[in-house]
Amino acid sequence: MPGEITGGGLTTVDKYYQDYGCRARELKKQGKQIIGYLCAFTPVEIITAAGFIPFRIKGDVNEPITKADTEMETIVCPLVRSCFDMALKGKYEFLDGLVVPHACDSICRTYDIWKYSLNLPYAHFINMPHGTGDASLEFYQEVLNTFRTSLAKFAGKEISDQALAEAIKLHNQNRARVKELYQLRKASPPLISGEELTKVLIAAMSLPVEESIEMLGGVIDEVKGRGALFAQKPARIMVIGAQVDDIAFIKLIEDSGAWVVADDLCPGAREFLASVDVTADPIAGLAERYLRKIKCGRTYREMTGNYEEYLEDRFGHMGRMIDDFGVDRVVLYIYKYCDPYGFEVPQIKSYIEAKGTPVLYLEDEYSMSTIGRLRTRIQAFLELLVK
Amino acid sequence: MVYVAGIDIGSAFSKAVVMAENKIIAYQVLPSGGNYKLTAEQVTEKTLTKAKLSLKDIAYTVAIGYGAASVSFSSETASDISCLARGVYYLFPNARTAIDIGGQFTRVLKLDGRGKATSFLLSEKCAAGSGRFLQVIARVLQIDLEDIGELSLKSKNRVDFNTGCAVFAESEAVSRVAEGAAKEDILAGLHRTLAAKIQTMVERLGIEPDCAVVGGGAKDIGLVRSIEAGLACKLLVPDEPQIVAALGAALLAGEKVAKGG
Amino acid sequence: MKSQYFAGVDIGSTMTKVVVMNQTTLASVIGPTGPEHRKLANRVMEEALAKARLSFDEITYVVATGYGRINVPFADKQITEISCHARGVGHLLPEVRTVIDIGGQDSKGIKLKEGRAVDFVMNDKCAAGTGRFLEVTAEGLGVSLEEMGRLSLEAENRVEISSICTVFAAQEVVAKLSEGVALPDIIAGLHEAIAIRIYGMVRRLKIEREVALTGGGAKNIGLVKALEAKLGFPVLVPPEPLLTGAIGAALLGKDIVQEAAEKGETLVRSERRLTEASIFT
Amino acid sequence: MSEEKKPEERKKRRTATEAAAKIGPIQKANIQGVAQAREEGKKVAYTFICCCYDEIIRAMDIVPMWTETYAGICGAKRDAQRFLERAESENFSRSLCTYALCGLGFDAWREELGEMPPEAPWGGQVRPDMMLGSGQMLCDPRNKWYQAAQHYMPDVPIYDVGLPWPPYEDDYDYREVQDYYVKYIVKELKGLVKFLEKHTGKKMDWERLSELVDLTDKTWNLIWEAYELRRAVPTPMGTGDAMNTMVPMVFNMGTQEGYDYYKDLYDELKLKIANKEGVIPDEKYRLVWGGGLPSWFALSDFNYFNSKGAVFPVETTYRMIEAIYNFDMDLTKITDPLEHIAWRWVKFWTYWHDRARKRPGSHPDVERLIKYIEDYKIDGIVMHEAFSCRSWHVGLIWQLNQLKRVYRDIPSLILESDIVDISSYNEADTRARIDAFIDTLEAVKSR
């Protein structure tokens, strides 16, 4: 009985997914303070260590963007626009603060709009550098310390090294659970569907880390317990892209006769598979993870060696995942106006194709209205001749 | 008496208004058809006949609209926006916001309370955001443009469109009907799509009461209600919303004459 | 073994096409998908069967494709237009490496290898750049679709169409006509406008020769010429470009049956009963 | 494969100043000089404007190939479409920066042919020996573009300089963080020097660098003084011209020619003011170009504004300088050239912070607008939203909203098009908007 599993299994996930933010709303009523954030580059450990609950702001593909367009240009990543739209429409009225990292132009250029329009008690921009060299790392540590000081001021108390170490431990534990869940995708057919997994990860973004750990544990137990539930499908898909915060697209692929078994997405592998090293100064471990370990188009990786080696350094993790998870086709799914990924399309595509895996590149707009259009493309892609 | 005229050769309809001493003497609306020059002559002639005047009685004529340049007999051409502002002010002096739903664009204006626009926005160059969308759908549903508003109000079960393109929406509407959807439900879906676009424009400019809605699209009560629901405010609709810009042009002509132009 | 028959049903946004084949095409029917006909794919099928003098029970496998493929209750399988056009062209014109299909509601480019699709691009968002663009503007000009191609070849001084939107372009050309611009010059401008859009899209595929044009757009010689000018070389057009998808569908059905036979699998088939189809779920 | 035929060149636009008219030839020489220099064995680098490295590359005799300009020139010549389409067919989204797309399309084509694409404007964009990108808050294409270009030129190395600046925040002052920003930038610039030394086999002449840094300081001050002259009524120079006169400011910094150019401009403006010679004799409306890069193919829209009695004495776009002596620190005391460059950078980007802090709810960008409105006696604001560049074009609506909240309502117009992609532009439509805006200006003025 799923309902009886402590910490809740997929039923709980469903609840948190369907009514995104319902738990935060409850916690707020109990006097907790919630800090909203955008993007996987927000060092949530610092927020947790300060005694706040980090809450990832999500858009809504079902809701046409209206209010946001009155304050923000439409030449911005539609996901960011949708997130802002939901915030303006009062979906996240429980937030006490907002933290925005320097991720991409769409996020960076709209920070002021967010800050002034939502007018929350706290707002902070984490000016993360682009490079990954030693100078950049050092600078980034300073930037993190500025954030730490600023947030401590808002909290009215120091954020001690010990509290940080504690938070890091928790978030690592959370990531370890996600990794365990990913293992269940390796089976053929997978033990957990792409749709389910996406839901789990989205639900997790809305919870305090302790509760997320518990929920993930429940899901793992349930999935393991139910055993091989799914039928074989002819294709195993990996989705690569920036952000997917809704199941619609994943479901579309799975409804078209394939399993989604791997990803390089946010939330997803990109966000969860790297953990923070335990270092004497916890900030050092954090800086290392966010700047160097997470591989994302927003970060500029310096070239060492020749071009092939460089591509391997940038995209090798995708190639390895394709092998490890038995992926036979890749969908490259990118929103219009996304600069970090938009510029990488030819390189990612040719890198993966060179490995013998076909790639479907889709540019999308973050709206349910495009689903019908995408369906034909995905079906045709699945029908393509594979050597 | 000094007679002046305002002529608005729109993308969809042509309108002419003749005024004297700040009062409307006669007006006429005709579909624009293909030949703007000819339409301009026809609409003017019809109006003049109504007013029992001839062209030489008109002291000053201001032409505006898509085909303004085709009005060979005009004294000058002017900007649509400023004429709209004048026209709205004449009818509703208290209006501070005006929405004009025309055949090619939707325009939203901010008004200063003295007959001038202080800022404005125009819709994109896609028919799915303009009044033309209404015509397209009315035609395929074989309903008179005049009737779509009333009919859409009867909708109980709105049908939302799968496409954002006015052309594809046309075929979608047809198939929906073939599959048994009620025409009023399709119209209601159409109105929702258009109203959402218009609403965003209005909010972007910042709405201030009173808000008037003019242009041919304002004749569509279903659309007007849909916009009202979205904006949560009541809209002022003139008796003859389509001639407002032409009326403004005539007012401008009047000003010119008064200045001795 | 008794002879096997395959049917391909292509329910396009504009035209419904059906072919019945064994080794060769036995019968084909092209009918409008027009509003009242949309759900009548079964009628077109009936007509094709009658032509081929076959009963529905005798058809081994039915594949549906096209915009309305999803809801053809009597099909055994649904396959996208992309695979079907590729298969059809691979059969009809084996030397082709790139297909440009211009249909009523979408246009697409397909890359072929060994007679099958390996890559594709597609536009179905905005009517500009699809066959519908020409339909709408032709209607505005009062010219039949069939005449458009021929007329455009008479152009001496092609005009530029500035509106991208199909609806406004239709209006623009009417105005141009009334200004006295010659009809062929306008039509050539329309063909140029759509060719630019289609060429730009298909180029993403790294066009390789030979190139085939399929779909209704290929029936328009003006459009063919405009695209050839962009490509810089001549294209191939199947004898009846409208049928390409339906032929491909029938052939894919045949492939499926053959493969199943080789593997010794039994195929699941729908009940052989002709019922109405619908476009929307 | 046949390509779109080259459109005819448009006839020359009328400028108000001699200085602006001189820019065409200067720019042409800039671009054609690259090919020449390359033949002479000099090293060519792809470069971005506003990346702090002007003096450094000049001191190292690196020849800059300004890639944004090249795209801008293709745009101005109305010959960018074929390169944009090329990039699109390479699977780059049309929603990305069209400078980058134009450049990438050009590179892809040039590398495929092994020579310049047919009839490339002004001889073409020369294949570089290296590419100098940048990580900063200005835009992502600054590091993604060159990385993407390696797809076509895998052998060309990149150096990416980290150049952040302190954001404007409520919870701390930039002075609390500026030291570590400067420290970082200095390290990044040192890395750049090392990189250049490695790839040129030459050593940096630090003395020469110091001289060029001084020269740049002097040039900044001179430009500021020359531009401030435009406050005069009637204004002697408008934004249309400034879109030309900005060329040395962004492409020829750290050169004597750059300095001399502004000396001439200064003198010319002085003279015009003495003669009461304005862009137009009878100014009805003074406008600020309040944001956005211009549509390079439609600069004549500025002349259209002029024909309606409107002038632009000032713009925020391409005013990439402030008077050094107005900074809150004495820069002359910083003698290390790299440190000097770093401080100048940080001070430039934080220049308006203090003013903003004094007005609750304000923001540096808004403060700059307010100051210009007051100093230049401005009646209205015109902005341009270019769809493909988020950097300069997101936040315009918000700035206007904010301006209204903290200052006052002032007529504004946002034009929508692009910097390079002409298919987004419709002249009749744009001019109709301008007409209507002029009407609103009149309405407000006559109140």
Ligand SMILES: Nc1ncnc2c1ncn2[C@@H]1O[C@H](COP(=O)(O)OP(=O)(O)O)[C@@H](O)[C@H]1O
């Ligand atoms: N009676 C009516 N009911 C509903 N809509 C109408 C009616 N008459 C005109 N319209 C709408 O108004 C539009 C034309 O408005 P109009 O202001 O005349 O535009 P334009 O000036 O561009 O010709 C048409 O596209 C149509 O959608």
Ligand SMILES: Nc1ncnc2c1ncn2[C@@H]1O[C@H](COP(=O)(O)OP(=O)(O)O)[C@@H](O)[C@H]1O
């Ligand atoms: N005889 C013809 N001459 C020119 N164009 C034609 C002709 N017949 C059809 N077309 C064009 O073909 C399109 C329909 O093509 P088709 O491939 O059947 O599309 P779909 O599969 O979407 O129905 C129409 O939009 C029209 O432009």
Ligand code: SF4
């Ligand atoms: S999807 Fe791209 S543009 Fe959007 S937030 Fe993510 S990185 Fe930025």
Ligand code: SF4
């Ligand atoms: S989407 Fe449809 S209505 Fe919009 S521009 Fe394209 S053809 Fe016109």
Ligand code: SF4
């Ligand atoms: S600032 Fe804008 S136009 Fe310039 S390179 Fe960056 S994105 Fe492109």
